[in-house]
Amino acid sequence: MSFNEFNLQPFLVEAIEELGFTEPTAVQKRLIPVIKSGKSVVGKSQTGSGKTHTFLLPIFDKIDPELDEVQSLITTPSRELAYQIYEAAKQLASHSEKPIRVVNYVGGTDKARQQSKLHHEQPQIVIGTPGRLLDLVKGGDLDIHTSRSFVVDEADMTLDMGFLSVVDQIASRLPNKLQMMVFSATIPQKLQPFLKKYMSNPVMEEIPVTSVISPTIDNWLISTKGQNKNDIIYNLLTMGEPYLALIFANTKSRVKEITKFLKQNGLKVAMIEGDLPPRERKRVMREVQNLDYQFVVATDLASRGIDIDGVSHVINDGIPEDLDFFIHRVGRTGRKGMAGIAITLYTPDEESKITEIESMGIKFQPKAIQNGEVVDSYDRNRRKQRSHGHEELDGALKAKINKTKKKVKPGYKKKIKKEINKDLLFKRRLEQRQKGRTERKRKKQDSNRYQ
Known part of the structure; x- marks a missing residue:
């Protein structure tokens, strides 16, 4: 059609x-x-x-x-x-x-x-x-x-x-x-x-x-048990070389806390949340659109309504209370056929929420951070599965243990930048055509006025 x-x-x-x-x-x-x-x-x-x-x-x-x-x-x-x-x-x-x-x-x-x-x-x-x-x-x-x-x-x-x-x-x-x-x-x-x-x-x-989320998105799940979330977020941002990363938190206070921590550690970070005055909010959004920032920390308001080209990474600081927001958050990356990585951090008390998200047809890839890189981890449901098929699962686990560690894909940043530049060129041409059309209309109207 x-x-x-x-x-x-x-x-x-x-x-x-x-x-x-x-x-x-x-x-x-x-x-x-x-x-x-x-x-x-x-x-x-x-x-x-x-x-x-x-x-x-x-x-x-x-x-x-x-x-x-x-x-x-x-x-x-x-x-x-x-x-x-x-x-x-x-x-x-x-x-x-x-x-x-x-x-x-x-x-x-x-x-x-x-x-x-x-x-x-x-x-x-x-x-x-x-x-x-x-x-x-x-x-x-x-x-x-x-x-x-x-x-x-x-x-x-x-x-x-x-x-x-x-x-x-x-x-x-x-x-x-x-x-x-x-x-x-x-x-x-x-x-x-x-x-x-x-x-x-x-x-x-x-x-x-x-598909509930785009097939171009790698959907990672990382347990934060016994670890500091702020440190994990910082490590993910500095080891993965994101083109543009959005970090979502459930509360305004948590957004401010993450922003402060990342700034103290030398990162240039934009913050978008409800307490920002309108003019300040508009200015920050304009700067983010212009790619003046590589990292943006935001509340869920930003997950619905902000369409920023080239978001390569989305990091969920936790699971949102309204699980629909999970889809909106993750949907900020992997747009227009581009590749994207969505990373969800979770604590043991959020297991039920993870299960609920999986019931929506969303699959996670379990990951962990080891020696400065993101590697494959164990399926958190392995114990349940083991009781249903001990011999079969032992083999599967063994295969996972021996699996080669996967690093973040090289050249990812260059590919994203190439796509963005192509998109920006298209938009500039679009603007030039519109200006030309407007000017032709104005001349035509002026001509008709004096005829």
């Missing part, structure tokens, strides 16, 4: 070709035709499945550039997600012959300037975080009563972060006749009342994943 089968406007097909998309993802195949037909949908699909273009393409397909009013509203729980969707929307809009006004409203930005612009003209597509959107709506600056569609992206994360009541207030100000699209990696029970309140017989689609 190709994107041509969706019968999208020509400028959207052109935009998709420029991005290098050839075949729709599973969620796009199932839901783009449904959304185009005007039905409300609830899409349950994992991060990285192509959800953003699943709703953006049908929205742009229906936008009337001649109509100077809000036609679609998109909410997302984090600023990083909002910026990602905004960039994707701008790329689509740049291919339209007639200008389509797309705006992004998030906390930590100049609200007075946004209000001033809104008094002159309303955007046609609005993207933003719930708090800032509601502020602009309540103040009478942003007029959303004309919107034909409403997207709630990452609904479960919106619920977890306490923003669902804000989204509820926004939804209550939208017209009754509205196409609503809710996308979420999971559909918690606490989300059900909101869905029932605003959606009548929506199309429900759950998109199964063929």
Whole structure:
């Protein structure tokens, strides 16, 4: 199946070709035709499945550039997600012959300037975080009563972060006749009342994943019993030569502790967590995107919403309470077909969580650090297995003991850097084409104005 089968406007097909998309993802195949037909949908699909273009393409397909009013509203729980969707929307809009006004409203930005612009003209597509959107709506600056569609992206994360009541207030100000699209990696029970309140017989689609994590990821498991976690993390970062490593911790205090330890040991480390002021957070994210840092320590907020190219290593300081976050964390590496290494550190009291993760279809490779290198270790379930088949397991264990130690693959850093440079070159060309298009449109408009 190709994107041509969706019968999208020509400028959207052109935009998709420029991005290098050839075949729709599973969620796009199932839901783009449904959304185009005007039905409300609830899409349950994992991060990285192509959800953003699943709703953006049908929205742009229906936008009337001649109509100077809000036609679609998109909410997302984090600023990083909002910026990602905004960039994707701008790329689509740049291919339209007639200008389509797309705006992004998030906390930590100049609200007075946004209000001033809104008094002159309303955007046609609005993207933003719930708090800032509601502020602009309540103040009478942003007029959303004309919107034909409403997207709630990452609904479960919106619920977890306490923003669902804000989204509820926004939804209550939208017209009754509205196409609503809710996308979420999971559909918690606490989300059900909101869905029932605003959606009548929506199309429900759950998109199964063929692989819970990318097959290009080496998924390592290291026991920290009797060892210092900070020392293990430092050793992993300094022995493996990661191109870009993300270290995830369960709490803000633990993030700060790891960051302090790594800095004291001479590493240049970026920290991303909820206590950072908005401007500082934005600056750090920009520096990380520019690869000014090789190491980033973050809370789970960063595992959903930050799409950094070239993450070669992900280290889990511990198992997250919500196991769905494990998938989101690990999914930061191994993207776009690149190789990646995910390393999970665990303590004996987390055995049950490891078992639960394995029940999701995720397989671990047991590892240990010996003499300054990562080597194969014993399967932690070997004793259980031994009781079921003593003779057979003895042979298997013997083979494992005699197995040659595996070092981190040489040349890994060069390969990643090559891929990143290729991607950056593609993005620069993309920007140059967009600038050229914008300039041609401006000249054409100026020419028409004086004719």
